Amino acid sequence: MNLLSKAKNEWWEWTKALLIAVSLAALIRFFLFTPIVVDGLSMMPTLQNGDRMIVSKMDYKLSSPKRFDVVVFHAPEQKDYIKRVIGLPGDSIEFKDDQLYINNTLIDEPYLEGYKVQLSNGKLTEDFSLDQIIGQSIVPEGELFVMGDNRRFSKDSRHIGTVPIEEVVGSTSFVFWPIQEIRLIDR
Template sequence: MENGPSLPPVEPEELPRSRRIWRELFEILQTLLLAAVLYFAIDAVIGRERVQKISMEPTFEAGEILMVNKLAYKFGEFEYGQVITFHYPLDPSLDYIKRIIGLPGDVVDVQNGEVRVNGQLLYEPYISAAPEYEGTWNVPEGELFVLGDNRNPSADSHVWGFVPEENVIGKAIAVYWPINKIRAITTPDIFAH
């Protein structure tokens, strides 16, 4: 059985030049739209916060950039010792980074260089020096008592009061800049000793 004469291969018709350009532009727009959606989705979950001052030394240095879990307190509870970022209560356009020391209903007492919560002495190997100030604070419902790790120069709850829970942006989970300082941020057991 013989096949008939072979026909030359049929080339697909080329699209007119203007249609090709529109197709390429459409693909570029789709890619840009997908990138924007991904950026905003990630930004809704993970925040970034630059350490501006020395109030959290030696834990963080000025210029380091922290990764912040914005959903940590939507699905979890505040815990002693966690590092949080929040809108400064006296000027919400400013964001601060501090450590949770007191939760709602707690009594925080600072005397003779020691910090106690509900009478229990805190174990704080992360601080730069013992606090030189004194005071007692009763933490109201819906508020947090926070301190900087560089206790004496830090402007924090011992200076301006409590942080409303709704001001909290999220929990600091890692340092990602500069690259040579990348590390996870852990929560110490401040009642360990």
Template sequence: MLKEIKEWLIAIAVAVVLILIIRQFLFVSFTVDGLSMDPTFEDGDKVVVNKFIDNFTDYETGDVIVFNSEKGPAYVKRVIGTPGDTVSMEDKQVYVNGEPLNEDYVTHTEDSYMDNFTLEELGVEEETIPEGTLLVLGDNRPVSRDSRDFGLVDQSEVIGEVQLRFWPLNEISINFD
């Protein structure tokens, strides 16, 4: 009986250590707060964020990331501009390096705040997005607090890339482009 209890305690300890390692270095769950990524994510959706991918690849336009914010809890947003890109918005159309960006995931409405912008209007002193920063926007542009509001995101603040929505169960998905 004592041997069996010892085996169970060891198994539980190993499981706890594995969970801690996975959460610290590989994956973490995150709950979407608000409507800024609607229709891609709704308020209360639960997602898995890949923290490990940051070590092997650069973020690309279209990636959905979670990052820490000085203005409160972490945000989930879509990467629109990466280092070296020029980005602007004219008449609700985003242009990256002079080319219109196809954004089937965006919520379009008549009244969206700050529809037009340039990098200069966002406070970027260079002609392109500087190294180590990203320009992010929410998919639900009329209500999203994003780079139009708080500027570029420092890549050191990025927690990771959203890889999986696991809640609600009837909307489990892995592709957010």
């Protein structure tokens, strides 16, 4: 084998390896995981503006969303939103006296405790019922009721209505950037 033939063969092997690597990366990103950047303050104190996270696209191919999952979904404004699942299909939702009620049961929201302390002179959000927001007493089949943790400054189901489950990209619970903030978030 001459030197030119050997160089061509080595070039071809490197090209194949590069094509395989790019193809695998594209498949993983398209079907399994994708990064997302938190844009805004609607999930504070759980998530900060600029946090970078990994979205698992497979979670809801194998199971259904669970209450308090943090999900990414396609919003009506052609943007992806990050919010917390509060209501599942068939749930009644009410917020009164700064407390969340699901199916007439008071719900503890430990992920908001630090934020509530900061709001010593105010409420998380105004009182509401699901009926006032969407004109129905329960979350419709195939849809979710989502809210940001920063209830005062979150555009969520109180404004855009319930979210069709097919619009959910996936769940996210791993912050990978900034490095000093690497963590799993609480449900």
